[in-house]
Amino acid sequence: MIRGLLSVLFVLVAVAVSSSLAKPEKNIAKRGKRIPQTLSRGWGDQLIWAQTYEEALYWARAQNKPLMVIFHLEDCPHSASMKKAFAEDKDVQKVLDEDFIILNLVYETTDKHLSPDGQYVPRIIFVDPSMTVRADITGRYSNRMYAYEPSDIKLLLSNMQKAKKLLKTEL
Amino acid sequence: MIRGLLSVLFVLVAVAVSSSLAKPEKNIAKRGKRIPQTLSRGWGDQLIWAQTYEEALYWARAQNKPLMVIFHLEDCPHSASMKKAFAEDKDVQKVLDEDFIILNLVYETTDKHLSPDGQYVPRIIFVDPSMTVRADITGRYSNRMYAYEPSDIKLLLSNMQKAKKLLKTEL
Numbered sequence: 017m018i019r020g021l022l023s024v025l026f027v028l029v030a031v032a033v034s035s036s037l038a039k040p041e042k043n044i045a046k047r048g049k050r051i052p053q054t055l056s057r058g059w060g061d062q063l064i065w066a067q068t069y070e071e072a073l074y075w076a077r078a079q080n081k082p083l084m085v086i087f088h089l090e091d092c093p094h095s096a097s098m099k100k101a102f103a104e105d106k107d108v109q110k111v112l113d114e115d116f117i118i119l120n121l122v123y124e125t126t127d128k129h130l131s132p133d134g135q136y137v138p139r140i141i142f143v144d145p146s147m148t149v150r151a152d153i154t155g156r157y158s159n160r161m162y163a164y165e166p167s168d169i170k171l172l173l174s175n176m177q178k179a180k181k182l183l184k185t186e187l
Numbered sequence: 188m189i190r191g192l193l194s195v196l197f198v199l200v201a202v203a204v205s206s207s208l209a210k211p212e213k214n215i216a217k218r219g220k221r222i223p224q225t226l227s228r229g230w231g232d233q234l235i236w237a238q239t240y241e242e243a244l245y246w247a248r249a250q251n252k253p254l255m256v257i258f259h260l261e262d263c264p265h266s267a268s269m270k271k272a273f274a275e276d277k278d279v280q281k282v283l284d285e286d287f288i289i290l291n292l293v294y295e296t297t298d299k300h301l302s303p304d305g306q307y308v309p310r311i312i313f314v315d316p317s318m319t320v321r322a323d324i325t326g327r328y329s330n331r332m333y334a335y336e337p338s339d340i341k342l343l344l345s346n347m348q349k350a351k352k353l354l355k356t357e358l
Binding site: 049050052053054055056061062064065067068069070071074121122123125126 | 220221223224225226227232233235236238239240241242245292293294296297
């Protein structure tokens with residue numbers, strides 16, 4: 017029997033237990049059937065989403081496209097209002113579909129680079145295909161630099177254009 | 188600018204590039220709309236799936252339930268036939284719904300404990316809530332110990348019962 021015990025995961029679990037985490041939802045439709053969970057979680061049903069950060073990084077490198085990572089929670093009203101604005105904005109959706117690898121997560125990863133100023137939701141982080149987290153691409157709030165509100169959609173779109181200007185790869 | 192560069196991810200990318208990986212599918216329905224990707228990927232639309240291994244481990248510990256991890260590929264015929272049998276078996280689906288945390292992945296994780304005898308698909312690995320990979324719970328093929336075929340559904344169900352007998356936690 018092999019022990020799949022990683023100290024890093026212990027830390028993760030300890031953090032998770034003490035934080036407000038989205039519980040797996042059991043969406044029950046009217047006829048008693050659950051609505052299947054989607055990878056988009058409502059952030060753009062017509063887009064192609066990566067499932068995990070590792071998968072997303074792989075596709076970013078393979079296709080030489082920037083990666084957008086959205087951290088959110090299903091029961092967070094700020095996440096919900098941002099999600100609505102995000103999913104309804106045709107420009108955002110079009111540029112993402114054509115030029116980005118995308119991932120949305122309701123659970124933090126073990127990579128601390130994805131939380132340059134802490135773990136909060138909603139938070140949008142760009143990663144260059146050279147696997148460099150673009151901590152320089154920020155929103156308008158100095159205390160939560162990677163947070164966006166529905167009124168910030170144009171800023172987000174402008175930040176997406178910044179992220180499309182790829183860093184020179186040093187690899 | 189922070190560099191989100193992990194050597195372990197380099198290794199992962201190298202492995203991924205050289206392996207036959209499922210490309211993100213652009214399922215286009217008849218009316219030109221894509222069918223939203225589901226977390227179940229057809230292994231049980233009515234079940235509640237974890238998105239990532241870290242999330243799954245968290246829920247396994249929090250709910251003291253064993254975790255089943257299914258590795259598969261969307262364009263692999265063995266995965267497809269196993270998926271069909273799996274999704275249609277009411278006993279399997281019922282026990283999973285009640286007693287298991289479940290995760291299906293089309294991309295390998297960085298945890299080598301999840302590939303005790305190599306990376307292949309389809310492959311089903313159980314993990315105890317004590318975070319111990321149950322390498323002792325195997326299928327019937329000595330060269331691919333964690334592979335199952337549609338005719339092995341009863342064996343899988345029996346293995347699920349084994350996984351439900353939790354190990355004494357040593358934590």
